[in-house]
Ligand SMILES: NC(=O)C1=CN([C@@H]2O[C@H](COP(=O)(O)OP(=O)(O)OC[C@H]3O[C@@H](n4cnc5c(N)ncnc54)[C@H](OP(=O)(O)O)[C@@H]3O)[C@@H](O)[C@H]2O)[C@@H](O)CC1
C-alpha cells in the first residue's frame with residue numbers, strides 16, 4: 001500500500017471526523033488534548049504571521065471549533081496579550097465547555113455576542129464554526145461575521161460559513177487571511193468559494209500517529225507538477241516522430257485564434273508535430289504567425305481523412321462552432337479511434353449525443369459546459385464540484401477536467417485530483433484553448449489520459465501563476481507559453 005502523503009491527501013468532513021474518533025478511541029489521545037494541540041498550532045501560526053499583534057479579538061462558537069478558540073485565547077492571555085473574546089452562546093458543549101472554563105480560570109472574560117457587539121483587536125481569530133457547520137449562517141452569527149470584516153483574520157480549521165466538503169458558502173462567511181486546518185486537509189478548502197475565503201492555508205496534523213489515519217479512505221488528492229515520473233527527460237538519440245503528432249481541430253469563421261492557441265500550446269509542451277485542421281481562410285494567418293504549425297484548410301470535410309490518418313492525438317473543439325462544418329469535423333474525429341481531448345463546442349456537441357471511446361479521452365468542461373453535459377445548471381455544478389466531476393467521469397467513461405478556480409480532475413473509477421494553483425487572471429478568453437493543447441501534447445508524448453490531464457492542469461495553472469506574478473489583470477493566454485516550456489521540462493517541480 002503506498003504511503004499516504006498528509007500534505008497531499010484531501011478528506012471529506014465525515015472522514016476527518018472518523019480520523020478524530022480513531023485518534024481518541026484507537027490511539028487514546030483525549031479530545032481535549034487534541035483541542036489543546038490545535039490551539040497551540042493556531043497560536044504559533046498567529047505569532048508567525050502577525051508578530052506585532054498585541055490585541056486579539058476572538059470569536060467563539062458553542063462547539064469544538066469554539067473550544068479551540070477559547071484555548072487559543074487562553075494562550076494569548078498567558079503571553080500577555082489583550083484578548084477580547086466574543087462568544088456566540090452563553091455556554092459550550094463537551095470538550096469546549098472545559099476549554100471555556102480553562103480560559104475563565106486563566107482570567108479571561110467572555111463577552112456575549114449581541115446587538116452591536118464586535119470583537120476588538122489587531123487580528124481576529126475565527127472560531128465560530130468548523131466542520132460542524134450544518135446550515136448557512138444567519139441571525140447573530142451572520143451579523144457577527146459582518147461586523148468583523150475589514151481586519152486581518154486567522155480562521156481556525158475552516159473559515160466560518162464555508163462548507164468544508166464543497167468549498168461553497170451559501171450564507172455569510174468569514175473571509176480569512178490565513179486558515180490553519182487541523183488533523184487533515186478538508187477537501188473543500190481548495191476549490192470554488194474557498195479560494196477567496198481561506199487566504200493562506202496551513203495544515204497542523206497535531207502529531208497524530210499514523211494509526212489514526214489507517215483504514216480511512218482519502219477522498220481526493222492535491223495535484224502535483226512532478227512531470228519527471230510521467231515524462232522523463234528526453235534521451236539524446238531521438239527524432240520528432242517519437243513525440244507524437246497532435247491534430248488540433250476547430251476555428252470556424254471568426255475563431256481562428258482559438259485553434260492556433262491550442263496548436264501552439266501543444267508545440268510548446270513538446271509534441272513532435274502539430275497540425276491544424278481549420279477553415280481555409282485562417283491558414284495563411286496561422287502559418288505566418290507560427291510557421292511550425294502545419295495548418296490545413298478543411299472547408300471540405302473530405303480533406304480531413306488524411307490528416308486524421310497521420311495524427312496520433314486529437315485536440316477537438318476550440319472555436320469549432322455548432323454549425324454543419326463543426327459537426328462534420330466532430331463526427332469524423334470521434335470515429336477515427338484516436339486519443340482525444342474534447343473541449344469547448346465539441347463538449348456541447350457531445351452533450352447532444354454521448355459517445356463511447358476506443359482510445360484515451362479527456363474532457364475539459366468549464367462549469368457551463370459541465371452543466372450542459374449533465375443536463376443541469378451552473379449553480380448545481382458549482383454547489384458540489386466533486387460530485388459533478390465524478391458524475392461526468394462516470395457517465396462519459398473518460399477523464400474529466402472541471403475547470404475554474406480550484407480545477408478538479410476526475411477519473412471514471414472515482415479518483416479526484418484538485419489543482420491548488422491558478423489565479424483570476426486566467427479568467428480570460430483563450431486560457432482553456434491553451435489547456436487543451438497542453439493535455440494533447442502530454443498524451444502525444446506517451447502519458448496516459450489520467451497523467452496527461454492531472455499534469456496538464458497543474459502545469460497550465462502554474463504557468464498562469466508564473467506569468468501573472470502579482471498582476472493578474474491583463475494576463476493573456478499566450479503569456480503562458482514561455483513558462484509552460486520551462487515547467488514541462490521539470491522546472492519548479
Ligand atoms: N473532535 C475533535 O477531536 C477535534 C475537533 N476540533 C475542532 O472541532 C471542530 C468541529 O467541532 P464540532 O463538531 O463541535 O462542530 P463546530 O464546527 O464547532 O460547530 C458545531 C456547533 O455549531 C452549531 N451550528 C452549526 N451550524 C450552525 C449555523 N449555521 N448557525 C448556528 N449554529 C450552527 C451547532 O449547533 P446545533 O445545530 O447542533 O444546535 C453546534 O453547536 C473542528 O472544525 C475543529 O475546529 C479540533 O479541536 C481538533 C480535534
Ligand SMILES: Nc1ncnc2c1ncn2[C@@H]1O[C@H](COP(=O)(O)OP(=O)(O)O)[C@@H](O)[C@H]1O
Nearest residue numbers: 403404405422423424426427429430431432433
Ligand atoms: N479564477 C480562476 N482561477 C483559476 N483558474 C482559472 C480561473 N478562471 C479561469 N481559470 C482557468 O483558465 C482556463 C479557462 O478555460 P475556459 O473557461 O475554457 O476559457 P476559454 O474558453 O476562454 O479558453 C481553465 O483552465 C480555468 O481553470
Ligand SMILES: [K+]
Nearest residue numbers: 126129158160
Ligand atoms: K472557524
